[in-house]
Amino acid sequence: MTGHEHHHSHHQHGHGHAASQPGAPVEHAVSADAAIAQERAREAATPAPGRSVVQVELDAREVDWAFSPDRTTRAWGFNGQVPGPVLEARAGDVLEVQFTNRLPEPTSIHWHGLRIPAPMDGTDMVQHPVAPGETFTYRFRLPDAGTFWYHPHANETVQLERGLYGALIVRGDDEPQLDAERVLVLDDVKLDREGQIKPPGGWMEQHDGRQGPTRLVNGRQEPELTMAAGQIERWRIVNASSARYVRLSLGGLPFRILGTDGGLVEEPVTVEEVLMTPGDRLDLAVGPFAPGQTIEVTSLRYDRRTIARSRNERFATLRIGAEAPSRAVIPARLREIDSLVPADATPTREVHFGVRPSLRTVVKFVVNKQPHHRDKPVKVGETQVWELVNDTLMDHPFHLHGFFFQVLSVNGKPPAFRSWEDTVNLPPRSRVRIAWKADERVGEWMYHCHILEHHQSGMMAHFEVVA
Numbered sequence: 284m285t286g287h288e289h290h291h292s293h294h295q296h297g298h299g300h301a302a303s304q305p306g307a308p309v310e311h312a313v314s315a316d317a318a319i320a321q322e323r324a325r326e327a328a329t330p331a332p333g334r335s336v337v338q339v340e341l342d343a344r345e346v347d348w349a350f351s352p353d354r355t356t357r358a359w360g361f362n363g364q365v366p367g368p369v370l371e372a373r374a375g376d377v378l379e380v381q382f383t384n385r386l387p388e389p390t391s392i393h394w395h396g397l398r399i400p401a402p403m404d405g406t407d408m409v410q411h412p413v414a415p416g417e418t419f420t421y422r423f424r425l426p427d428a429g430t431f432w433y434h435p436h437a438n439e440t441v442q443l444e445r446g447l448y449g450a451l452i453v454r455g456d457d458e459p460q461l462d463a464e465r466v467l468v469l470d471d472v473k474l475d476r477e478g479q480i481k482p483p484g485g486w487m488e489q490h491d492g493r494q495g496p497t498r499l500v501n502g503r504q505e506p507e508l509t510m511a512a513g514q515i516e517r518w519r520i521v522n523a524s525s526a527r528y529v530r531l532s533l534g535g536l537p538f539r540i541l542g543t544d545g546g547l548v549e550e551p552v553t554v555e556e557v558l559m560t561p562g563d564r565l566d567l568a569v570g571p572f573a574p575g576q577t578i579e580v581t582s583l584r585y586d587r588r589t590i591a592r593s594r595n596e597r598f599a600t601l602r603i604g605a606e607a608p609s610r611a612v613i614p615a616r617l618r619e620i621d622s623l624v625p626a627d628a629t630p631t632r633e634v635h636f637g638v639r640p641s642l643r644t645v646v647k648f649v650v651n652k653q654p655h656h657r658d659k660p661v662k663v664g665e666t667q668v669w670e671l672v673n674d675t676l677m678d679h680p681f682h683l684h685g686f687f688f689q690v691l692s693v694n695g696k697p698p699a700f701r702s703w704e705d706t707v708n709l710p711p712r713s714r715v716r717i718a719w720k721a722d723e724r725v726g727e728w729m730y731h732c733h734i735l736e737h738h739q740s741g742m743m744a745h746f747e748v749v750a
């Protein structure tokens with residue numbers, strides 16, 4: 284299958300396939316002194332005063348995993364589980380991860396949303412993928428509190444689909460106090476009759492992104508969750524699916540948004556539904572509910588202009604038990620977020636998300652007309668105002684590595700509230716304006732569509748932050 288050849292060439296030779304086309308950008312490879320840069324970054328990572336080093340061992344390996352109780356699936360997991368373990372630390376701690384690859388193919392770990400030094404970003408721009416049997420140490424200080432996640436940045440369409448992803452929780456000093464906390468990692472898989480993960484492929488999957496009918500919460504198909512009546516919980520939610528947009532609803536009941544990708548928002552926002560693109564995270568205050576209530580946790584129909592039709596689909600059922608006392612304290616003001624630039628700031632660059640015809644696939648997904656585009660460098664200290672232009676007829680989740688941004692406007696309209704994000708939806712034929720500031724973390728970074736099939740097809744760009 285042509286799709287398969289395509290991904291193979293991409294991952295064995297980095298971006299070699301792009302370089303083989305006339306007029307395409309030059310191949311981008313890991314620099315010769317990458318290992319030195321990595322070692323420097325490890326040594327430079329020291330905990331903030333009063334904080335410590337959190338050491339974790341992770342491995343990626345094959346595992347027989349039961350998405351539902353009646354059958355097992357050959358999956359890939361971190362430490363033999365899907366999702367991988369929830370990593371927890373405090374802002375200011377150093378996270379040191381000794382990672383061993385026990386898969387039959389190369390892999391790496393990207394720390395989605397973390398503002399860490401470039402050599403630790405886990406992409407094929409800054410490190411050679413970790414070969415089977417090899418070990419690599421990631422070591423960096425965790426600068427921000429929030430809900431983050433980790434996943435491979437190699438052969439993503441296969442490796443994430445098989446179960447390689449996990450949540451990373453970083454706690455701050457001033458967190459709202461809730462009665463309980465849970466981490467919910469959402470995903471979906473496409474299984475065959477035997478309950479095994481179907482190999483990637485097909486023109487529809489390349490176009491829409493892979494969306495499987497088996498919906499998972501923390502590696503279980505549509506689980507039952509229980510919660511005490513009268514209590515308010517903090518739910519940290521990660522959308523780890525390849526392409527699924529989750530328009531989250533709790534049976535139509537109101538809940539409060541406490542935080543987004545980059546940590547707490549300024550004040551709780553009460554909503555009855557919220558859209559999570561692939562890659563997105565949300566912190567919610569959920570409850571209080573009444574004893575005996577049953578609430579469906581669903582993804583409402585969301586038309587992102589795919590070939591496949593969207594429907595309301597259940598992720599979990601929440602059953603409310605007996606009443607328990609609540610000690611939850613949610614302050615009216617959660618934190619201050621200063622605006623980076625005025626809402627009408629002039630863009631410093633335009634970035635176009637587009638498609639172009641392709642002989643081998645339906646279309647090719649590109650940035651600024653090129654697959655694996657090389658974008659202009661960004662200078663340290665410079666405030667960036669980017670106009671993200673979606674020239675296509677479908678939605679794309681834009682994700683920026685290593686930096687948080689503020690959304691200034693979507694089609695000229697300001698967002699409902701101010702927040703720090705690393706992922707934002709680009710609706711069809713839209714203009715989304717964002718602002719971010721390059722700090723001193725020089726090196727190779729990237730941005731891309733977080734629909735994994737689009738990313739693989741080339742809807743991504745590399746750029747350097749320079750001194």
Ligand code: C2O
Nearest residue numbers: 393395562682731
């Ligand atoms: Cu979760 Cu390159 O991203």
Ligand code: CU
Nearest residue numbers: 298655656743
């Ligand atoms: Cu690329």
Ligand code: CU
Nearest residue numbers: 679732734737
């Ligand atoms: Cu896309």
